[in-house]
Amino acid sequence: MSDSHEIQAHTDALLPDPGHPEHHWRPTDVDPRAERRAERQVASLFGLSILCTILFVVFYVTIEGGIGGPTVMGLGASNLALGLSLGGALLFIGIGVIQWARKLMADVELVEERHPASSSEADRSATVAALQAGLEESGIARRPLIRNTLIGSVGLLVAPAVVMLRDLGPLPGDRLRHTVWAKNMRVVRDVVGTPIRPADLEIGDLVNSSAEILFGTDKGQPVPEADVIEGTELQVEKAKAATVLLRMDPDDIVSDATRNWSVSGIVAYSKICTHVGCPISLNERTTHHLLCPCHQSTFDLADSGKVIFGPAGRHLPQLPLGLDDEGFLVALSDYPEPVGPSFWERETKSPGAVFNEWNKENAQ
Amino acid sequence: MSVDTSKVAASNTSAATASKPTKVGAIAAWSDERLGLAAMGKKNLRKIFPDHWSFMLGEIALWSFVVLLITGVFLTLWFQPSMAETTYQGAYPNLRGVSMSQAYASTLHISFDVRGGLLLRQMHHWAAMLFVSAMMIHMLRVAFTGAYRKPRELNWVIGSTLLILGTIEGFTGYSLPDDLLSGTGVRAAAGFMQAIPIVGTYITFFLFGGEFPGDSIIPRLYTIHVLLIPGILLGLVAAHMLLLVYHKHTQWAGPGRKETNVVGYPMLPVYAAKAGGFFFITFGVAALMGALLSINAVWKFGPYDPTKVTAGAQPDWYMGWPDGALRIMPGWESHFWGSTWSWNIFIPVILMPMLSWLLVTILPFLENWITGDQREHHLLQRPRNAPTRTAFIVSLMTWYAMFWLAGGNDIIATQLHSSINNITYALRVLVFVGPAIAFFITRRWCIALQRHDNEVLLHGYESGVIMRSAQGGYAEIHKPISESKAYAITVRDRGTEGAGLADGPKANGKLTLRDKLRTLYYEDDVQKPTVDEYDEAQAHLAHADHGDAHELEGGHGH
Numbered sequence: 022m023s024d025s026h027e028i029q030a031h032t033d034a035l036l037p038d039p040g041h042p043e044h045h046w047r048p049t050d051v052d053p054r055a056e057r058r059a060e061r062q063v064a065s066l067f068g069l070s071i072l073c074t075i076l077f078v079v080f081y082v083t084i085e086g087g088i089g090g091p092t093v094m095g096l097g098a099s100n101l102a103l104g105l106s107l108g109g110a111l112l113f114i115g116i117g118v119i120q121w122a123r124k125l126m127a128d129v130e131l132v133e134e135r136h137p138a139s140s141s142e143a144d145r146s147a148t149v150a151a152l153q154a155g156l157e158e159s160g161i162a163r164r165p166l167i168r169n170t171l172i173g174s175v176g177l178l179v180a181p182a183v184v185m186l187r188d189l190g191p192l193p194g195d196r197l198r199h200t201v202w203a204k205n206m207r208v209v210r211d212v213v214g215t216p217i218r219p220a221d222l223e224i225g226d227l228v229n230s231s232a233e234i235l236f237g238t239d240k241g242q243p244v245p246e247a248d249v250i251e252g253t254e255l256q257v258e259k260a261k262a263a264t265v266l267l268r269m270d271p272d273d274i275v276s277d278a279t280r281n282w283s284v285s286g287i288v289a290y291s292k293i294c295t296h297v298g299c300p301i302s303l304n305e306r307t308t309h310h311l312l313c314p315c316h317q318s319t320f321d322l323a324d325s326g327k328v329i330f331g332p333a334g335r336h337l338p339q340l341p342l343g344l345d346d347e348g349f350l351v352a353l354s355d356y357p358e359p360v361g362p363s364f365w366e367r368e369t370k371s372p373g374a375v376f377n378e379w380n381k382e383n384a385q
Numbered sequence: 386m387s388v389d390t391s392k393v394a395a396s397n398t399s400a401a402t403a404s405k406p407t408k409v410g411a412i413a414a415w416s417d418e419r420l421g422l423a424a425m426g427k428k429n430l431r432k433i434f435p436d437h438w439s440f441m442l443g444e445i446a447l448w449s450f451v452v453l454l455i456t457g458v459f460l461t462l463w464f465q466p467s468m469a470e471t472t473y474q475g476a477y478p479n480l481r482g483v484s485m486s487q488a489y490a491s492t493l494h495i496s497f498d499v500r501g502g503l504l505l506r507q508m509h510h511w512a513a514m515l516f517v518s519a520m521m522i523h524m525l526r527v528a529f530t531g532a533y534r535k536p537r538e539l540n541w542v543i544g545s546t547l548l549i550l551g552t553i554e555g556f557t558g559y560s561l562p563d564d565l566l567s568g569t570g571v572r573a574a575a576g577f578m579q580a581i582p583i584v585g586t587y588i589t590f591f592l593f594g595g596e597f598p599g600d601s602i603i604p605r606l607y608t609i610h611v612l613l614i615p616g617i618l619l620g621l622v623a624a625h626m627l628l629l630v631y632h633k634h635t636q637w638a639g640p641g642r643k644e645t646n647v648v649g650y651p652m653l654p655v656y657a658a659k660a661g662g663f664f665f666i667t668f669g670v671a672a673l674m675g676a677l678l679s680i681n682a683v684w685k686f687g688p689y690d691p692t693k694v695t696a697g698a699q700p701d702w703y704m705g706w707p708d709g710a711l712r713i714m715p716g717w718e719s720h721f722w723g724s725t726w727s728w729n730i731f732i733p734v735i736l737m738p739m740l741s742w743l744l745v746t747i748l749p750f751l752e753n754w755i756t757g758d759q760r761e762h763h764l765l766q767r768p769r770n771a772p773t774r775t776a777f778i779v780s781l782m783t784w785y786a787m788f789w790l791a792g793g794n795d796i797i798a799t800q801l802h803s804s805i806n807n808i809t810y811a812l813r814v815l816v817f818v819g820p821a822i823a824f825f826i827t828r829r830w831c832i833a834l835q836r837h838d839n840e841v842l843l844h845g846y847e848s849g850v851i852m853r854s855a856q857g858g859y860a861e862i863h864k865p866i867s868e869s870k871a872y873a874i875t876v877r878d879r880g881t882e883g884a885g886l887a888d889g890p891k892a893n894g895k896l897t898l899r900d901k902l903r904t905l906y907y908e909d910d911v912q913k914p915t916v917d918e919y920d921e922a923q924a925h926l927a928h929a930d931h932g933d934a935h936e937l938e939g940g941h942g943h
Contacts, residue, residue: 029759030644031760032644032764032876034872034876035872035914035916035919037872038640038641039868039869041640041648042640042641086498086499087496087498087500088477088497096677097503100507100675103501103676104508105676105677107676109669111665111666115663116666118659118661119658119663119666121662122659126658127654127655130648130650131433132648133647133648135644135647135763138631186591189591189594189601190590190591190593190594190599190601191590192587196596197596253599256598257597260598263692296729297572297575297577298573299573299698300691300694302693302696303696314694314696315569316712317794317805331716331809332711332729332733333716333729334716335718362576363580364586365584365586365725365726366586367724
């Protein structure tokens with residue numbers, strides 16, 4: 022048995038094996054003074070660790086932490102003191118133990134023979150025989166009816182686990198296709214919620230803006246309690262409604278759609294990148310280009326938000342702008358197409374086609 | 386130096402024989418009567434582990450994982466995985482009165498109000514960096530030395546699974562604080578998932594509990610981060626260790642070190658002490674990093690707001706390469722029948738990383754299929770002695786590195802004052818050309834090193850001693866390398882010998898793909914010399930030198 026079960030490996034050596042190198046005694050093996058010195062070193066390292074741990078507790082109690090605490094060279098004194106003392110407490114144990122191993126523990130290399138990873142032939146055939154006996158006695162091969170219904174029933178148990186996941190969230194429905202923007206909703210500044218008149222913007226100015234409803238008002242008047250958007254819903258709607266306003270020289274505008282949806286050279290676009298949804302915020306003032314800081318997709322706001330560089334696959338949706346009777350900027354409708362990153366069910370059309378369709382819908 | 390070896394210290398003498406029952410013996414007897422551990426202990430307590438610095442890399446990964454578990458448990462004591470809105474009233478004045486999620490507020494609480502809390506957070510984050518980097522470098526060591534060959538292929542698969550799970554674990558942890566930076570990462574992740582054809586929208590709605598951002602994602606990521614993935618990691622780490630013990634560690638060839646043995650120090654006491662000590666060192670280094678190096682200053686950018694973003698947003702370094710792929714991917718989308726197919730997202734962040742990971746995972750099987758080698762391998766291969774494998778790994782590293790660089794294309798542009806467009810276009814080419822160039826250079830480099838090995842073996846090493854002959858010519862004396870070194874570098878397979886072709890020529894006389902790859906795998910390999918060549922060269926070396934050369938050699942210590 023032993024000869025049939027050998028490790029299937031071959032040391033292909035050119036020269037005769039010179040054998041294990043001679044063992045050299047260390048000073049600590051032969052010199053009692055060196056040995057005692059090493060012993061003292063190891064114990065001192067452990068002693069230093071004890072000291073550091075005590076210091077840790079002392080620092081914890083005495084140094085004020087957080088923002089109001091003292092600082093050392095710009096670093097928080099508490100964090101620094103606790104970290105250094107904890108680091109010391111741990112490192113000294115580590116160094117001590119390794120020093121012990123290197124200086125005082127036996128350093129004679131030993132040899133162990135390897136065994137093949139596989140079991141012996143006898144073990145293998147015994148296992149196969151046991152397996153076969155077990156299967157035979159269970160009759161699983163002879164009774165396919167039992168076997169197949171068992172496989173079916175256990176396999177089907179995946180269903181409850183999968184079905185239970187259904188309530189993780191609602192179905193998408195058409196939620197990704199709409200935002201809170203609506204006809205005649207005022208465009209307001211995104212932090213303070215104040216409405217904007219065209220005269221407030223110089224050429225080249227970019228304003229981060231949002232829909233007025235998200236501030237709980239309509240034409241400056243509070244909306245009924247039931248219509249106020251709050252909490253998680255507010256975050257979701259904010260994420261979709263984010264809009265940038267940019268004023269440019271009306272003569273710079275390239276496409277008809279952009280011109281028709283602008284007011285005195287002011288254009289409004291979704292702030293959410295059509296790539297993976299980062300808010301776009303870097304404005305190249307002289308070129309009307311807007312750059313996303315996440316993956317550098319660049320959009321031309323003078324030409325229907327077309328992609329001029331980067332990994333985005335599609336133009337930025339434009340919000341049709343108009344003025345209300347008080348002279349404030351308002352939306353003429355919701356975004357004519359879904360904002361934000363792609364989703365599979367999204368119907369995607371060229372800016373011109375989107376504009377034509379919008380015209381048809383809003384003609385009446 | 387004369388050493389009196391007669392007075393050898395007690396520690397180095399052989400094990401003492403137990404004459405009367407000892408305390409250790411009593412404890413061992415008590416537990417063995419209940420657990421029967423003696424049979425296992427006999428085999429494993431004095432198990433031999435070989436020594437080499439590179440065997441420590443996996444240990445760093447293991448111990449930083451333990452540091453992560455310890456610091457992580459502490460963090461859970463204060464962290465609140467909730468997206469419920471709250472108004473911050475804690476110690477940090479710049480954000481007081483600001484409305485934010487409880488997750489972010491509790492992260493600030495840990496950072497500013499809990500003594501040592503910031504230290505814990507920074508240690509946890511640094512240990513995560515160590516964990517992922519150590520796993521990667523350990524994996525490179527294993528690949529470069531061919532340690533993944535039979536019988537260790539399955540442990541390699543476990544290892545690569547640990548790497549991908551570790552990466553996902555890192556990403557979920559990074560997302561928890563819910564500050565502006567981490568929220569931007571989650572925002573992008575939602576975009577990635579939404580881009581999966583057909584099912585993407587549903588996956589996103591289910592994971593986020595509706596539309597982004599919703600109020601479910603942080604608690605759900607938290608469960609994944611503290612329970613699901615760590616549980617799997619723990620199990621896989623245990624399996625990884627068990628297989629390591631079962632296979633016994635690989636070793637480098639050398640005098641007395643063969644395929645069939647393992648030479649080194651016993652687990653008890655030497656490796657228990659060295660590895661145990663090393664745990665404290667890893668832990669200590671994490672503590673020092675937490676004390677001295679600020680990481681992820683979550684208070685800087687404020688709470689997550691879906692309408693805001695910071696310039697120069699970067700993920701943690703190990704997520705940089707899919708992010709880079711995303712940045713340099715052309716903006717390809719297909720629109721038909723009312724659907725949108727985002728190749729520009731699906732290919733770089735979902736398909737490419739999964740396929741790259743799969744390729745790495747099947748490397749040992751792929752290599753085995755090409756070489757047809759059915760033997761076990763316990764001696765490590767020097768990277769130069771497997772030029773094609775080494776070159777392939779370096780080209781994979783280059784593939785990774787180019788994507789990783791692309792992940793910082795904006796930083797490169799601002800630092801080098803160059804056009805981000807040109808950098809992006811260049812990287813689009815370099816991700817493909819770079820690996821090809823790297824493959825070619827590495828392969829030739831390895832072959833040159835093999836040639837150098839033979840040179841040194843047959844003609845000796847360059848001693849640095851210059852001799853002037855009677856005729857006035859100069860020559861450098863070459864001396865033979867030591868017997869043990871000569872032995873070590875000549876322990877290697879004689880290339881293709883015995884491998885031959887797997888399938889033989891096809892009917893049309895051409896080779897099958899496998900045979901073509903096998904030919905390439907061994908092509909231009911420089912064989913080690915034969916015994917005759919070696920003996921002849923040794924005789925030549927001994928005679929070629931001048932009389933004084935032998936004198937010089939006297940100091941060599943033979």
